[in-house]
Amino acid sequence: MNINFDVKDFIKKFENSCHKVQKKTFVRNEVITSYINKRNQLCILVNGNANLVRYDLSGNRTIVDHFSSGDVFGEVFYSVTTNNELLVEARENCDVLFYIYDDIRTKCKHTCKFHQELSDDLPELILNKVTDLNTRIELLTKRSIRDKLLGYFSILSTRHLNKSFTLPFSLTDLADFLSIDRSAMMRELKLLKEDGFIEKIGNRITLLYK
Amino acid sequence: MNINFDVKDFIKKFENSCHKVQKKTFVRNEVITSYINKRNQLCILVNGNANLVRYDLSGNRTIVDHFSSGDVFGEVFYSVTTNNELLVEARENCDVLFYIYDDIRTKCKHTCKFHQELSDDLPELILNKVTDLNTRIELLTKRSIRDKLLGYFSILSTRHLNKSFTLPFSLTDLADFLSIDRSAMMRELKLLKEDGFIEKIGNRITLLYK
DNA sequence: CTTTTTCTGTTGCAAAAGCAACTTTTTATT
DNA sequence: AATAAAAAGTTGCTTTTGCAACAGAAAAAG
Numbered sequence: 177m178n179i180n181f182d183v184k185d186f187i188k189k190f191e192n193s194c195h196k197v198q199k200k201t202f203v204r205n206e207v208i209t210s211y212i213n214k215r216n217q218l219c220i221l222v223n224g225n226a227n228l229v230r231y232d233l234s235g236n237r238t239i240v241d242h243f244s245s246g247d248v249f250g251e252v253f254y255s256v257t258t259n260n261e262l263l264v265e266a267r268e269n270c271d272v273l274f275y276i277y278d279d280i281r282t283k284c285k286h287t288c289k290f291h292q293e294l295s296d297d298l299p300e301l302i303l304n305k306v307t308d309l310n311t312r313i314e315l316l317t318k319r320s321i322r323d324k325l326l327g328y329f330s331i332l333s334t335r336h337l338n339k340s341f342t343l344p345f346s347l348t349d350l351a352d353f354l355s356i357d358r359s360a361m362m363r364e365l366k367l368l369k370e371d372g373f374i375e376k377i378g379n380r381i382t383l384l385y386k
Numbered sequence: 387m388n389i390n391f392d393v394k395d396f397i398k399k400f401e402n403s404c405h406k407v408q409k410k411t412f413v414r415n416e417v418i419t420s421y422i423n424k425r426n427q428l429c430i431l432v433n434g435n436a437n438l439v440r441y442d443l444s445g446n447r448t449i450v451d452h453f454s455s456g457d458v459f460g461e462v463f464y465s466v467t468t469n470n471e472l473l474v475e476a477r478e479n480c481d482v483l484f485y486i487y488d489d490i491r492t493k494c495k496h497t498c499k500f501h502q503e504l505s506d507d508l509p510e511l512i513l514n515k516v517t518d519l520n521t522r523i524e525l526l527t528k529r530s531i532r533d534k535l536l537g538y539f540s541i542l543s544t545r546h547l548n549k550s551f552t553l554p555f556s557l558t559d560l561a562d563f564l565s566i567d568r569s570a571m572m573r574e575l576k577l578l579k580e581d582g583f584i585e586k587i588g589n590r591i592t593l594l595y596k
Numbered sequence: 597c598t599t600t601t602t603c604t605g606t607t608g609c610a611a612a613a614g615c616a617a618c619t620t621t622t623t624a625t626t
Numbered sequence: 627a628a629t630a631a632a633a634a635g636t637t638g639c640t641t642t643t644g645c646a647a648c649a650g651a652a653a654a655a656g
Contacts, residue, residue, distance in 0.1 A: 204654085230524075238527045240520075255513070256520045299509050303465070306512060309519035310450075310466045314440075316526040317448045317565040319614085321643075348603060355527040357644045362605060364643095378604085378652095414624085529644085531613070558633060567614045572635060574613090588622090588634085 198274045202266040209274075211251050211262035217276050218250040218294075224270030227349065228254070229263050239353040241308075242345060252298075253305045267345065316355060321364045324354045329374065333383050340382040347379065408484045412476040419484075421461050421472035427484050428460040428504075434480030437559065438464070439473050449563040451518075452555060462508075463515045477555065526565060531574045534564045539584065543593055550592040557589065 199222070202208050208226055209219060221243045228241040228249065240262065243249055249264060275294070311331065318324045328350075332341045343350060347365075351358035368374045375382040409432070412418050418436055419429060431453045438451040438459065450472065453459055459474060485504070521541065528534045538560075542551045553560060557575075561568040578584045585592040 230527075232528075234529070234533075236529055240523065240527075252513070253516060254520050255517045256524060260524070299512070302509065302512050302516060303462070306463060306515060306519065307465045309516065309523065310464050312523055313450065313519065313526065314466060314470070316523065317440075317450075318442075319444070319446055319565065323444075346603060347605090355529065358604090359606080359645075360643050363607090366605085556633060557635090568634090569615080569636080570613050573637090576635085 196276055200272055200274065202270045202272065204266055204268050206266045206270075208264040208266055208270060208272055209250075210264070211254055215251060215276075216278070217274050218248065218252060219264075219275075220273040221245060221247045221249070222271040222273060224266060224268050225344070226264050226266050226270055227345070229265050229352075230260050231263075232260060237352050238355055239345075239349055241312075242349075242353065244344065248301055253302065267349075321354075321356050321361055322368065324356065325361070325364060325368065326373065328354065329381055329383055332381075339384075340380065343379040343381065406486055410482055410484065412480045412482065414476055414478050416476045416480075418474040418476055418480060418482055419460075420474070421464055425461065425486075426488070427486050428458065428462060429474075429485075430483040431455060431457050431459070432481040432483060434476060434478050435554070436474050436476050436480055437555070439475050439562075440470050441473075442470060447562045448565055449555075449559055451522075452559075452563065454554065458511055463512065477559075531564075531566050531571055532578065534566065535571070535574060535578065536583065538564065539591055539593055542591075549594075550590065553589040553591065 202224075209215065209217065211228075223245055225242070225244040227239045228243070230238045230240050232238070240254075241249070243264070254262065315324055315327050315331075318327050329341075332343070333339055335341075345353070347362070348358055351361045354361070365374075365376060369376055373383070373385055375384060412434075419425065419427065421438075433455055435452070435454040437449045438453070440448045440450050442448070450464075451459070453474070464472065525534055525537050525541075528537050539551075542553070543549055545551075555563070557572070558568055561571045564571070575584075575586060579586055583593070583595055585594060
């Protein structure tokens, strides 16, 4: 969920205007935060990339969301009733801003600049999130592995304004993101190449159709 | 996406405070609205129930969302970049309030009571929507038909505070909601009965485990 | 720069899900 | 109340997907 307005400007505002904001750094594979403890925190990923991951009882791993520089995350954007453990895992070294809030839903009474900005920007951030979630659902409702892959590639192609693009995460993670078996996905990728739909060199994909 | 506060009270506020709000009625199978034309409308289902439906190029039907009395819907809650046709179809006779807006994201300058209420309530409505979407994604990422069914039944059971509940729509619709083949779903329901997980009389389900 | 770990790529086999076609039951419509 | 239209329920067959178990390549760590 990337913020629409200038990311650097936004981060600067958060960083300098309120003592309640903390900056922390994480190394690869570290857990940045978990969504299970009602921590009431809003996080901004300044640098790096990270995954929001869920492990279910059968041991399946699902990548619920993927964050890169400028993305905002936290429990506000993920309030469900089920009690599955949700972790934000750093995929590489990450700088993260944390803001602890009392009640993010109500207009904040503090007079510092940060809280006002946050109050103003939050609806927009959440609407962006809604868009992402709907896009995700559209992918997940596709009936075959082929359609899920082509659907996701199409999104990436649009986002990059280019028929060629590099996957934002590993193929292993892609399978967990699309909620499919990795080997079955690899098989389908091979078929997509053979059928002339895509070109694939490592994690770089080029769409050959339309 | 049901609103948290008193539904009747809420509807009354919308209905009486602004001339921009219109009430219309629809019969079974009528299309209430489509999400394709950037209509900028926010709708409240006063009575009845309806589905937000998408038909893809392969002819598959997906129930993207399901609305019953008191639910709020409209494009604000569904902004994606893809150009699939999205329809809201009445499943039974429906009364719907329509509000046409200019820019719902910015604070409304009109002084009428309605606009103020809307501005205040919208963040809450959208947060409820986020919860629903995350729940939906959690269902769709389940790897088998069995897990999808049990996951959904568990949600309904929690919602009704009862191990017995009636499905909010037909079994045909349930399959389209979970994005699975209907006959495969029926087969799995039979197995769930045989394996003693559920009891099923028509569209009424009772959970037998835990 | 070497070792260890993670990721990619493949395959045979088993299980699950989809498809098609049909009957029966239930629900609308006239 | 009779007829038409949906929805539920069933089944054999086919296709797709998942699982398990590898080997090789690439990337991270020491």
